[in-house]
Amino acid sequence: MITASYxxxxxxPIFITGGGSGIGAAFVRAFCQQGARVAFVSLDEDKAQQxxxxxxxxxxxxxxxxxxxxxxxxxxxxxxxxxxxxxxxxRVLINNAARDTRHSLDKFSADEWDASLNTNLRxxxxxAQAVAAGMRAQGGGSIINVGSNSALLGLAGYPAYVTAKAxxxxxxxxxxxxxxxxxxxxxxxxxxxxxxxxxxxxxxxxEALEECLDQQCxxxxxxxxxxxxxxxxxxxxxxxMISGQSLIIDGGRV
Numbered sequence: 001m002i003t004a005s006y007x008x009x010x011x012x013p014i015f016i017t018g019g020g021s022g023i024g025a026a027f028v029r030a031f032c033q034q035g036a037r038v039a040f041v042s043l044d045e046d047k048a049q050q051x052x053x054x055x056x057x058x059x060x061x062x063x064x065x066x067x068x069x070x071x072x073x074x075x076x077x078x079x080x081x082x083x084x085x086x087x088x089x090x091r092v093l094i095n096n097a098a099r100d101t102r103h104s105l106d107k108f109s110a111d112e113w114d115a116s117l118n119t120n121l122r123x124x125x126x127x128a129q130a131v132a133a134g135m136r137a138q139g140g141g142s143i144i145n146v147g148s149n150s151a152l153l154g155l156a157g158y159p160a161y162v163t164a165k166a167x168x169x170x171x172x173x174x175x176x177x178x179x180x181x182x183x184x185x186x187x188x189x190x191x192x193x194x195x196x197x198x199x200x201x202x203x204x205x206x207e208a209l210e211e212c213l214d215q216q217c218x219x220x221x222x223x224x225x226x227x228x229x230x231x232x233x234x235x236x237x238x239x240x241m242i243s244g245q246s247l248i249i250d251g252g253r254v
Contacts (some may be wrong), residue, residue, distance in 0.1 A: 010035035011085035013087040018097025020048035022196035026224035039083035070123040080130040089134030092235040094123040096146045100104035110188040120164035140183030147190045149250045176244030185243035192250025195221045217252030
């Protein structure tokens with residue numbers, strides 16, 4: 001797959017949540033391939049360390065990994081501060097970490113609802129809070145909040161997750177308005193059904209995949225790299241006048 005080159009990302013400090021696997025790992029690899037200085041957090045230390053070793057071997061760039069539960073906002077912000085001390089104030093923030101655990105209306109408690117939003121929405125606000133001053137001081141930056149087209153389609157089977165992903169679009173628009181005078185751009189990146197290992201292990205069936213492809217204009221599955229290519233664009237100066245928008249990568253699913 002062809003990946004564009006963005007020279008302005010060379011040496012750019014990038015912070016990514018949920019970078020240890022799936023789409024997040026593709027983000028880490030893609031930005032390191034551009035020569036950026038990448039820091040990421042993840043819960044899965046084994047996968048994260050394997051990713052770091054693989055990326056360094058491939059690109060010569062060693063990502064900075066910290067283990068973090070993003071529901072612990074104080075620790076998450078401490079990780080951002082620590083990484084900024086080592087790599088420099090962040091030019092790009094990607095809020096990627098999420099959990100799409102299936103659940104129903106009838107069998108979902110208040111504590112489970114809170115846990116879902118504390119993973120899928122709340123961290124996006126507080127990571128932006130943590131990087132805003134540094135971006136402001138260096139004349140701007142790009143915040144990319146990863147949503148899901150499940151919110152656009154109103155998919156059943158995980159209503160708290162869908163709610164959070166809809167909230168990401170609203171948050172992105174609100175922050176774009178607030179931070180725009182400081183030349184900080186905020187956009188939502190909205191993937192469709194991406195064929196990560198987690199999806200393949202837990203949710204993908206022949207029937208479900210056929211139904212999805214029937215609804216897509218483009219008749220192939222979506223890869224992690226498809227999402228990474230769009231994140232590179234939104235992070236770079238190529239999208240300098242794009243803010244408060246949603247970039248949908250779902251093969252034209254209708």
